[in-house]
Amino acid sequence: MSAAWKQLAFQILLLFISCRHINTKTSGPTSPPLDPIGPLQTVEKGYVLKGNSHTEKVELLNPVNLVLMCTWAGSQNKSLNITGFWRKDGEEIENSRVTVQLKNEQYNLIRRFRIVSEEDLRCYSCVFGSKAKIDFVLAAPQIGEVRDKPIVSYVGDSVVITCKIEDSKPKPNTWNWYKANDTGKEQISTAAENHKYGIKNEERKTKLLVHNLTEDDSGFYYCGAVYNISTTMGHVELKVISFYEPLKPFIAIVVEVIILVAAILLYEKSQSKKDYTAAGNGANDQTNTQSPGENNGAEESSSMRQRKV
Numbered sequence: 165m166s167a168a169w170k171q172l173a174f175q176i177l178l179l180f181i182s183c184r185h186i187n188t189k190t191s192g193p194t195s196p197p198l199d200p201i202g203p204l205q206t207v208e209k210g211y212v213l214k215g216n217s218h219t220e221k222v223e224l225l226n227p228v229n230l231v232l233m234c235t236w237a238g239s240q241n242k243s244l245n246i247t248g249f250w251r252k253d254g255e256e257i258e259n260s261r262v263t264v265q266l267k268n269e270q271y272n273l274i275r276r277f278r279i280v281s282e283e284d285l286r287c288y289s290c291v292f293g294s295k296a297k298i299d300f301v302l303a304a305p306q307i308g309e310v311r312d313k314p315i316v317s318y319v320g321d322s323v324v325i326t327c328k329i330e331d332s333k334p335k336p337n338t339w340n341w342y343k344a345n346d347t348g349k350e351q352i353s354t355a356a357e358n359h360k361y362g363i364k365n366e367e368r369k370t371k372l373l374v375h376n377l378t379e380d381d382s383g384f385y386y387c388g389a390v391y392n393i394s395t396t397m398g399h400v401e402l403k404v405i406s407f408y409e410p411l412k413p414f415i416a417i418v419v420e421v422i423i424l425v426a427a428i429l430l431y432e433k434s435q436s437k438k439d440y441t442a443a444g445n446g447a448n449d450q451t452n453t454q455s456p457g458e459n460n461g462a463e464e465s466s467s468m469r470q471r472k473v
Contacts, residue, residue, distance in 0.1 A: 204229045204278070211298050212270075213237065219299040223306075225334055226392040227280040234273040234290035234298045242266055248273045251289040251297075264292065282394040304391045305333040307398035314401035321377050327387030327398050328369040336389035336396075339363070339370035344384040352385075377404045 210233030211220050224230075248264040248271065250257045264271045273290045279302065291297040308330045317323040329336065341363055342349035352372070354363050362373035370387055382404045388395040 204280070206231060208233060209300065210235065211300075213296055213298050216296045217298070219301060221301050221303065223333075224279060224285070224302060224304060224393050230277045230279050230302075232275055232277065232288060232290065232300055234292075236271045236273075236292045236296050236298075238266070238269065238271060239295060242269070246271060246293045246295075248290065248292050250275050251291060253286050254289075279393070285394055304394040304396045305329065305336075305389070307387070307389060307396055308333070311400050314403045316403045316405065317377055319377055319379060319404055319406050322373065322375045323377060323402065325372040325374070325385055325387075325400050325402065326369065327372075327400065329389055329396075331368060333368070334391075335367040336391055338390045339365045340388040340390060340395070341370070341372045342386040342388065344386065349386055374402070379404050379406075 204227055206229045207224070208231040209220070209222050211218060212235040214237045222230075243266065245263050245265045248262055250260040250273070260275070262273075264273060271292055273292070275290070277284070277288060279285070282304075285302045285304065288300045288302065289297050290300075307327065315323060315325060327339075341352040341361075343352055344350075352361050352363070354361055360375060362375070364371045364373070372385060372387070374381055382402055384399050384401050386397050386399045388397055
């Protein structure tokens with residue numbers, strides 16, 4: 165065998181040995197995970213303040229890059245520059261203090277915020293020194309209809325609980341229902357084996373059907389309008405009562421009337437007994453007792469009969 169073939173055989177042997185030591189198993193993806201929401205849309209919100217304070221509500225449907233722009237007209241005695249900074253839920257944001265110069269008779273503050281989840285929906289405030297501020301309250305579209313009084317139904321019946329969002333609001337992606345328990349909220353399941361509940365969703369309205377009610381079904385029910393950025397909650401209280409429950413006030417009144425009539429009858433009976441006793445004692449006194457005048461008259465009559473004799 166020539167030297168060239170020997171060298172080629174030796175290289176093939178080394179390659180075979182090295183391949184046996186290669187570990188083909190991997191512990192996980194080596195590349196970083198992709199951004200699940202993709203590139204964010206940039207949304208600008210601003211307000212021009214002419215007084216000392218203002219609250220601006222900002223409704224968001226999706227994760228965004230939010231640019232907040234604040235303009236303050238200033239006070240009568242305007243300084244050439246003032247200190248401006250930003251707050252989140254009342255706490256100053258670190259490294260947000262800047263010097264704001266007076267331009268065109270007004271002051272301007274601009275800051276970009278990355279809003280990607282429900283945790284980012286907070287109150288962001290731009291503050292001009294200690295003189296003026298603008299609050300931007302971030303939230304998903306709110307459920308406007310609020311029911312103050314509970315829904316009342318009876319044991320054994322069925323009930324329909326309705327929740328809806330205003331027509332002027334964007335329609336949610338879907339709806340969820342929850343029931344309050346000791347630890348918080350439990351999502352209501354409408355699985356095939358669960359005949360207790362039924363859910364019917366429309367674009368801006370949802371209905372929860374609860375069958376075969378018991379007193380344990382009483383409590384708060386929460387409807388959730390699901391948007392990409394957050395879930396907006398509304399609540400309705402349900403009270404399940406037995407059929408004799410409405411009769412309790414009537415029964416209480418009847419019992420009070422019976423007690424009152426019995427008391428009156430006992431009083432009348434006791435008064436009649438006292439009057440009868442008093443009348444009997446008076447008759448006995450008249451029979452057994454004579455006045456002094458009557459006694460003298462009897463004696464005189466007896467004397468006159470004795471003289472005639």
